[in-house]
Amino acid sequence: MDQFVESRCSQDSPMSSNSSSGGFQDTWAERKSVLQCNKYMLLNKEGCDVTFLVGANSTPIKAHKYVLASRSPVFFAMFLGPAKESSDEIIVPDIEDLVFEKFLRYVYFEDVKILDGDNVLHVLYAAKKYSMKGLESKCREFLVQHLNTENVCVILESSHTFGNGIMEEKCLQHILRNGDRVLQSPSFSDLCRKCVKTIISSNDLEADEAVVFKAAVKWAGAVCCRKCLTPIDRNIRKALGDILFEIRFPIMQLSFFADKVASSNILIQKEKIALYEYLCRSDTSDAKLEIPFNMEYRKNKSFLVCKRFNHLSAICDWENAGRKNSIAFSCTRAIWMHGIMMYESSSLDACENSVIVRNELGEVMYNSDEKRNTRREFAGGKMYNLFFGERLKIQPLKFYTISVKSMGPKSYHGEGGKRYVSCGPFRFEFRDSCTEKVPLLSTLGQPVNVQETTQSTGQIPGIIFSSWL
Structure with a gap:
């Protein structure tokens, strides 16, 4: 494509007897696209019929009503609608002159190189004001692509100021x-x-x-x-x-x-x-x-998780028909216990879980059946978190027992359980629980042991906790 010439040349006279086509000499507009012609007319201010007084200093910027009206419904109403402007001077106090000039470059010839980190929010404001949906989309794409830790607060504040909810x-x-x-x-x-x-x-x-x-x-x-x-x-x-x-x-x-x-x-x-x-x-x-202060834990960041299994079962075959899963644990340091992890079913249908936590004397510290405040959140990796409604203080080197009664579809389970697990300075020990006896089921008159959660296999793959001190 021919390089577009932004300045007029002396030989670009509209008429010449030396032309080979109908007595006319080729002009700047010959073999140029509509956008190239628009660019020439804007940058050289040819045939302008409206002046915008822009920014705090009312800087005059000339343009063409026809081009603007053909590109924006707001400009169409302004120049061709029933209540069209009677003056050829339009005051625009809320957009700075450099931003308005860049905005016009897109309106006339869709120049997207106008956008940078310093002006994109201001250009977006202009695009929204004059209902230039294509430019709005370009601005948002630019912001999403360039969003980072250093500029996100600046962009948030500007978006809030300009009412850009998205x-x-x-x-x-x-x-x-x-x-x-x-x-x-x-x-x-x-x-x-x-x-x-x-x-x-x-x-x-x-x-x-x-x-x-x-x-x-x-x-x-x-x-x-x-x-x-x-x-x-x-x-x-x-x-x-x-x-x-x-x-x-x-x-x-x-x-x-x-x-x-x-x-x-x-x-x-x-x-x-x-x-x-x-x-x-x-x-x-x-x-x-x-306590007058907010007491809810924030998502994930405030917690540590002790995971006790090496790997996940290959198939989803763990029975959850009202049976109990139990494990005993201790920690070398005092901690707050906030909840436990459980395994999902293959269909992601939720089990109904009743959780009981007992101290080493067998005393109930937490019972979700009584308090009814266990909260379930997806954790990823075929697991979900069960958060207690309150935190439990776990004393160092004392054994506690977690029992979960689950009712629902079959789920995955953990295998290759570790007896000792270190999470930074916190060292956990897991043991089989003897507080809950697994019932015997009868199959064709023969008693069969149901799968049991133990130190090496089963449910309760993790403990969600934070440091006490």
């Missing part, structure tokens, strides 16, 4: 999945209050609560500075407002709470005492109403 949701999902890194990025402190609260209040935020606390304090300090206030603890608490109560102080490690939280004056004395009592209790069920 892009705002994509940014939030990226932040929630990469919580630890995003919360520590410099741009997190530039977010508005609504965006920060949405992030910190989400149970899907995959971030350590220590990181959440530090990020919230840093953000509140930045808010104080923007308001010309000294970022002392009293002002930081005021800047946080109700966001403070979305920080999960009740699930923090006791050591971090003592060293970093309680040593400051962001919390009042009454709150510190209540949290100390809660964090140090082995049974926290009676303390819940005393």
Whole structure:
């Protein structure tokens, strides 16, 4: 294709007697596409019949009503509709001149090279304002392709400001999945209050609560500075407002709470005492109403998982017709136990599970039949998580028994179970449970033992826990 010439040449006179075709000489428009012609007309300002006064400085930018009306329903209504503009000057105060010029390049000749990390959100705003659906799509594709930890907060804030709900949701999902890194990025402190609260209040935020606390304090300090206030603890608490109560102080490690939280004056004395009592209790069920802070665990990030099997069964043949699966375990360190893992069926149909946890004296610590608050979440790898409604304190070097009564379709099971499993500094030991006897079934008058969960095979493939200290 001929290289398009953006500037006029002296020989481009529209008429010449030396032409070989009807007495006309070839012009710049000969053998050019519609888009190439549009490009020439825009860049050389030929035949313009409308002027836009753009941005804070009302910079004049000339264009053509016909081209604009043919590309955008908004411009069509503006120039050709029943209530068309009577003036040939249009004021556009909400778009800067450089952005508007790039926007016109797409309108006239679909130039997508206009987009970069600095202008894409502003171009997207222009595309939405003038209902240029194709450009909207290009902008969103660009943002999705270039979304990363460093720019996601900037894009979120701009999407929120411009009312771009689709892009705002994509940014939030990226932040929630990469919580630890995003919360520590410099741009997190530039977010508005609504965006920060949405992030910190989400149970899907995959971030350590220590990181959440530090990020919230840093953000509140930045808010104080923007308001010309000294970022002392009293002002930081005021800047946080109700966001403070979305920080999960009740699930923090006791050591971090003592060293970093309680040593400051962001919390009042009454709150510190209540949290100390809660964090140090082995049974926290009676303390819940005393704590004004959000107590729910965030998705996955706050937990460790001890998995005890080497591999998965090849077939889905584990009976779950009301039978009980039991295993005994101990840990070398004090931990909080939050739940267990179980195996899925081949159809992914859920089993109904009743969970009982007993201490070494046989006393019931947790019974889901009574409390009815076990929560099921997909975990991947043919497994799902069963979260308890409360955490259980597991003392070091003492044996506890988990019993699960399952009713539902056949499921997969684990094989090659390990007696000892290390998870960092935590060393678990698993043993066969003797608290639940597996019933004998009769087949043609002959008693047959049902499959039994043991240290080496069966159900309950993992323990979901966190450090107590």
